[in-house]
Amino acid sequence: MNAASTPVPPVPETWNLPAKGRVGMACLILAESAIFIIFVVAYVFYLGKDTSGPMPRQVLELPILNSICLLASSATITFAVRALERGAVGAFAAGWAATVALGGYFLFGTALEWKRLIQVHGLTLQTNLFGTTFYSLVGLHACHVIVGLVMLLIVLALTLLGRVRREHAWRTDVLALYWHFVDAIWIVVFTVVYIIGR
Amino acid sequence: MNSTSPSATLTPAVESDSRPTVLEILHSWVVTVDHKKLGLMYISYGLLFFVVAGLEACLMRFQLAFPNNTLVSPQVFNQLFTLHGTTMVFLVGMPILFGFANYLVPLMIGARDLAFPRLNAFGFWLSAFGGILLYFSLIGGMGMTGAGSAPDVGWFAYSPLTAKAFSRGHSTDYWTLGILVGGFGSIATAANLVTTILCMRCRGMTLGRMPLLVWLNLVMCGMVLMVISPLTAAQIMLLLDRFLGSHFFDTQAGGSAVLWQHFFWIFGHPEVYVLILPGFAFASEIIPVFSRKAIFGYPVMVGATVAIAFVSFGVWAHHMFTVGMTSVGNTFFAISTMLVGVPTGIKIFNWIGTMWGGKIRLATPMLFCIAFLFQFLIAGLTGIMLAIVPFDWQLSDSYFVVAHFHFVLVGGLLFTIFGAIYYWFPKATGRLMSEGLGKWHFWLFVIGFHITFDTMHIPGLLGMPRRIYTYDAGRGWDLWNLICTVGVVFQGAGVLCFVANVLRSLVKGTPAGNDPWDAWTLEWATTSPPPEYNFAEAPVVRSRRPLWDLKHPSDPDWHYE
Numbered sequence: 001m002n003a004a005s006t007p008v009p010p011v012p013e014t015w016n017l018p019a020k021g022r023v024g025m026a027c028l029i030l031a032e033s034a035i036f037i038i039f040v041v042a043y044v045f046y047l048g049k050d051t052s053g054p055m056p057r058q059v060l061e062l063p064i065l066n067s068i069c070l071l072a073s074s075a076t077i078t079f080a081v082r083a084l085e086r087g088a089v090g091a092f093a094a095g096w097a098a099t100v101a102l103g104g105y106f107l108f109g110t111a112l113e114w115k116r117l118i119q120v121h122g123l124t125l126q127t128n129l130f131g132t133t134f135y136s137l138v139g140l141h142a143c144h145v146i147v148g149l150v151m152l153l154i155v156l157a158l159t160l161l162g163r164v165r166r167e168h169a170w171r172t173d174v175l176a177l178y179w180h181f182v183d184a185i186w187i188v189v190f191t192v193v194y195i196i197g198r
Numbered sequence: 199m200n201s202t203s204p205s206a207t208l209t210p211a212v213e214s215d216s217r218p219t220v221l222e223i224l225h226s227w228v229v230t231v232d233h234k235k236l237g238l239m240y241i242s243y244g245l246l247f248f249v250v251a252g253l254e255a256c257l258m259r260f261q262l263a264f265p266n267n268t269l270v271s272p273q274v275f276n277q278l279f280t281l282h283g284t285t286m287v288f289l290v291g292m293p294i295l296f297g298f299a300n301y302l303v304p305l306m307i308g309a310r311d312l313a314f315p316r317l318n319a320f321g322f323w324l325s326a327f328g329g330i331l332l333y334f335s336l337i338g339g340m341g342m343t344g345a346g347s348a349p350d351v352g353w354f355a356y357s358p359l360t361a362k363a364f365s366r367g368h369s370t371d372y373w374t375l376g377i378l379v380g381g382f383g384s385i386a387t388a389a390n391l392v393t394t395i396l397c398m399r400c401r402g403m404t405l406g407r408m409p410l411l412v413w414l415n416l417v418m419c420g421m422v423l424m425v426i427s428p429l430t431a432a433q434i435m436l437l438l439d440r441f442l443g444s445h446f447f448d449t450q451a452g453g454s455a456v457l458w459q460h461f462f463w464i465f466g467h468p469e470v471y472v473l474i475l476p477g478f479a480f481a482s483e484i485i486p487v488f489s490r491k492a493i494f495g496y497p498v499m500v501g502a503t504v505a506i507a508f509v510s511f512g513v514w515a516h517h518m519f520t521v522g523m524t525s526v527g528n529t530f531f532a533i534s535t536m537l538v539g540v541p542t543g544i545k546i547f548n549w550i551g552t553m554w555g556g557k558i559r560l561a562t563p564m565l566f567c568i569a570f571l572f573q574f575l576i577a578g579l580t581g582i583m584l585a586i587v588p589f590d591w592q593l594s595d596s597y598f599v600v601a602h603f604h605f606v607l608v609g610g611l612l613f614t615i616f617g618a619i620y621y622w623f624p625k626a627t628g629r630l631m632s633e634g635l636g637k638w639h640f641w642l643f644v645i646g647f648h649i650t651f652d653t654m655h656i657p658g659l660l661g662m663p664r665r666i667y668t669y670d671a672g673r674g675w676d677l678w679n680l681i682c683t684v685g686v687v688f689q690g691a692g693v694l695c696f697v698a699n700v701l702r703s704l705v706k707g708t709p710a711g712n713d714p715w716d717a718w719t720l721e722w723a724t725t726s727p728p729p730e731y732n733f734a735e736a737p738v739v740r741s742r743r744p745l746w747d748l749k750h751p752s753d754p755d756w757h758y759e
Contacts, residue, residue, distance in 0.1 A: 009756050011402040011738050020313045020397045025424055027389030034427030035434075039463060042435065042446060051452045125444045129452050132444040136435065 029181045032144070036185055039140055040192055044134040047197055049126040055196050059121045066109035067190055070145075073102035074183045077176045085165040085173075091128035093159045096172075099179070100152050103145060110142050134193065141189050143180050151175055210591060231315035233300050238626060240297025241619075242324055244290050245578035248583045250333075251285035254278045256686055259650075263683035265671035275667035276350035279330075283353025284373065286607070288380050288470065289329040292462035294615055295476040296325075296387050297414045301626065303391060304394055306409045308400025308737040313393040321387035328380025341659050349373035352665065354466060355436075357458040362440055371440060381426045388422035391415060397629045402739035407759075409492060409719045409742070413500050414479035417507050421472050424511070429465035432458065456521055463514035464695075471510040474574075474606065475503065475612035478545060481567045484614075485549050487717045489556030492743060492755070495548040502548075503638035509538050512649050519590045528587045531607035535585035539604065542578055546571060555618035561715075562636030566617030568646050573609030577602060580655070595665075598658025604651050616643070616696065623700075624702035627727040629707030635699040639692050646688025653681045 045054075080095025114135075117123045125135045155172060158164050164172075227235060237554045258278050259528070262267045270278065300318065304311055324399035337347050348370040351359045360370050395416045399408070408416075435446040436458075460754045486493045493499065515531040516525060523531075549571055558564065580602040584590050593599060616639070624630045657678045662669065669675055713722040723745055724733055741747055741755035 006555055008754075009415045009728075009740055011740065015401045017397045020393055023395040024314060027392050028385075030420075031385045031389065031423040031427045034424045038428045039435075042457065045454070046452070049452045123614050125438065125442050129445050132438070132446060132453075132692060136438060140434075168547075170389035184560065191754060 019170065021141075021170060022177060025174050025177045029177070031132050032181065033185075036137075036140065036188070039137045040188065042195065043192060046133050048127040050130050052128050054123055054127070054130070056130055056193070058133070058196050059117060059123060060194060062194050063109060063113060063190075064134050066106050066113075067186065069102045069109070070186050071180075072108040072185055073099045073106075074180050076102060077179050081169060081172050081176050084164070084166060084169040089159070089164065089166075092164070092172075093156070096152065097157055099158055100149065103149050103152065106143055107149070107154075108144065110138065110145075119178060137189060137193065141182070141185055144185065146180050148182050152179070200726060205245060207407075209539065214272070215468075215743075224657055225728075231311075231319045233304050233311045233315065234626070234728060234732075236318055236731075237297045237299075237301030240293045240300060240322060240325075242297075243329070244292075244294035244297060246328060247285050247289040247293075249693075250279035251290055252690075254282040254285070256690060257280065259683040259686045262669075263665065263678050265669050265673075266610050267668055268668070273350065274351075276665075277348040279665055280335045280349050280352055280373070284332060284349070284377070287353065287473070288377055289332070291473045291607070291611065292384055293325055293329075295418070295473065295699070296321075296391075298476060298480070298618060299344045299391055299419070300387070300438075300719060303394060303412055303415055304398070305380060305625075305724065305732055306412050306719050307395065307403055307659065307700045307740065308720050308733060309394060309398040310732050312390050313398055317386055317390050321383040321390065322696040324383030324386065324734040325380045328376045328378075328383060330376075331379060332376035334378075335369045338368070338372070347690050350659060352463050354420075354459075355461075357436075357455040358449060358459075360436060360440070361448065364392070371437070372569070374433050374436050374440075378430060378437070381433070385430075388419035388426075389676055391419040392423070394421075400737050400739060406497075406740055407742045410475075410482035410496065411479040411719075412501055412503055414475045414482065414503055417503050418472055418475040418479075420470055421507050421510070423474070425465055425468040425472055428461055430459035431464070435461075440578075456518075459518050459521060460515070464511075464516045466508045467514040468507075469519065470603075470606065471506055473611055475506070477570070477611040479555050480614040480618040481549060481570055481623070483717075483719065484563045484567045484617050485552050487621075487715050488567075489553045490559070491552055491556040493548070494551035494554075496742065497545075498544060499548055502544045505541040506538060508533060509541070510669040513538060514726045517584055519587050520537055520594045532585050532587050536582055539578055539582055546575060559670055561620075561635060562631070563715075565637075566613045566620070566639045570617070570641070571608060573605055573613065573647075577605035577610055580605065584702030593658060595663055596658040597654050597664055599680075600664045601651050601654035601658055604654070609651065613644075616640075619700075621715070623703065624707075624710030625721055625726050625728070627704060627705050627707070628715055630710045631699050631703040631707060635695050635702070639699060641692075642688050642695060643692030644694055646685045646690075649688060650682045651685070653678050653685070657682075713745070718746045720744055723748070 077100040080092045080099060083089075083091035083095055117180045123131045123134075125131055152175070155164065155175065227239065230236060230239075234236045257270060260276065261267050261275060270590060300312070303309075332349075347367060349355075349372065350523060351365060351373065355370070355373065358364060360374075395408070395412055405413075424494055433499070435444070438444040439446050445453045447453050449455055482493060482499060486527055512534045513531060515527060516535045519528060519531075539635075549567075568727055580598070584593065584599065620631050620636055655674045660674050660678075662675045662679075669679075710726050712724065712726055714726075720733075720739075721728070721735055723737065738743065743755045747754040747756065
């Protein structure tokens, strides 16, 4: 080996590694996805295995407006984050508030649906396997919407207090990633529960 | 406090006046977010529970030493094997491995801390709280009204044993909640470590130059994210069943007890690899240093690790051959299980390749790793035997299975953990452990291990089922059980040597210096123990063995990589 004459290999001038926030959130999303997969598997596995009614076909209605609201909130949050990256705090606040409203309406719609199922059809967690798997899967998703809304509301409050500035855009971006995940899970839940399962 | 002048607050306090009180020291450990302190807390917490679960194992072995023994009642025996299994997996294995990852990963990649230090502390305290919940069942298992009772449903808690009707009181709830809470801690810490490894490497530390320990922990943490979550989901379902009257595992309402088995083993089998990969990681650092050679086949080692992780997600139902699956299912899981042997075999050959022609130093860490190689090979071979479906039908739930997985987790994992403690103790404390006591520890433990667990295969082959609290004389099991128990005495003596060694070395150990083993990874570049900020200047890396390059500027590694 002609060692002495070999120059020291240069270390790259720029040393770019992925952003911590996005990678951390991606890890959380990976773990959460695994939790949802198990609940979806339980739902699909128990489809049609009930020993007594009511069955999904008899009581479930397509939550179209709800779903449109939740999916639209993904667009509004993207708009808000883009605005903050430009430094347009007013537009950010508007987009963020719209996201909160749309997410809030989704929760309200879910509450109405559950009220109808419980009061009109007498379907609870204890009624049958459908009740067990339906409420736990949709409820798990709703819990994630609630957690998301709490975080969104904290940011909204800070925005209204004038504490959110352009340099915080990457933080709202990480939160938006979580919100997109909640929306994506809804697409899966919607497909499994309201389309395939009905 | 007496009043201090402004100048006194700026200069360091005088040593004699302001030695921290016990309370202040305690406080500094409770509020710490430093990865090294948290790492040591994880390891100490794990070792504490290791002693507890070890004593539980001793009690069980003494009960089984003679036929028709009445040392413990059947109920207590059930609680002992449940606590022993749950503790060893969740409160010993995971915390110790996360502790090492916490301590070593930032040092090895030249970072100052984990990506999210406060999340790290949160993860530790969640895990600690989970462990306390599990053992709180001993005093609170029947609620506040009755006598306490520990969970007695086995570490995999098969349904319908856990149903409200068959598991009265709250012992099973403590089991569920303890694991659930600890699981959240594990997920938090795993996400933290993955982020640290991907986002915090020092300049020049490309993925291809990371120490194997970091690579294996990256894969392990990635697995934790996907593996603990199914368990979390299943535990949530169990809690819903027990508290809100849902029917996930309620067969009377059409629910399925087998579904719990699937969900549990989707967690349970990859979990074995979650536990053993850090063991591989320790061996991959220790064997090269004590063979005075770079690791043989670095890229293949990384590839084999990823392959093991990948295949391990498709093998879970080999725990369920006796449940009665289709022949297609049986065949699939038998083949996938045997497939794991391929990348694992590659690793064993690479470790041997590393030792081949090396200048081997038989210090205590290396002794443990050499024993690990042989024992893990045997564990793998009995694993392949159990993957053969008809063989498993015969021996499932027998002591052969118990012997097999103790070969994996004691002969494989625990030996590398001991090796790792001897290896990195000087880094964490600044003092070497005693080689003399270390040799006593090693030989007593290796002899005890083989007396107990080599022998344990035989009563299994003779038909002795696991989890029985006693047995009749004259079935041909008596002598073997007695020998198993005799081995426990040797293992206990070995562990006592270890405890004595740790305590003695903390006080009187030979000062180690920065780099007592003449090693090559970055943690040995800083002082022992490292300062809070790890490195005064962020290191720059040009090869897989940055310290070798520093020590041998005329023949650096980057010529060969």
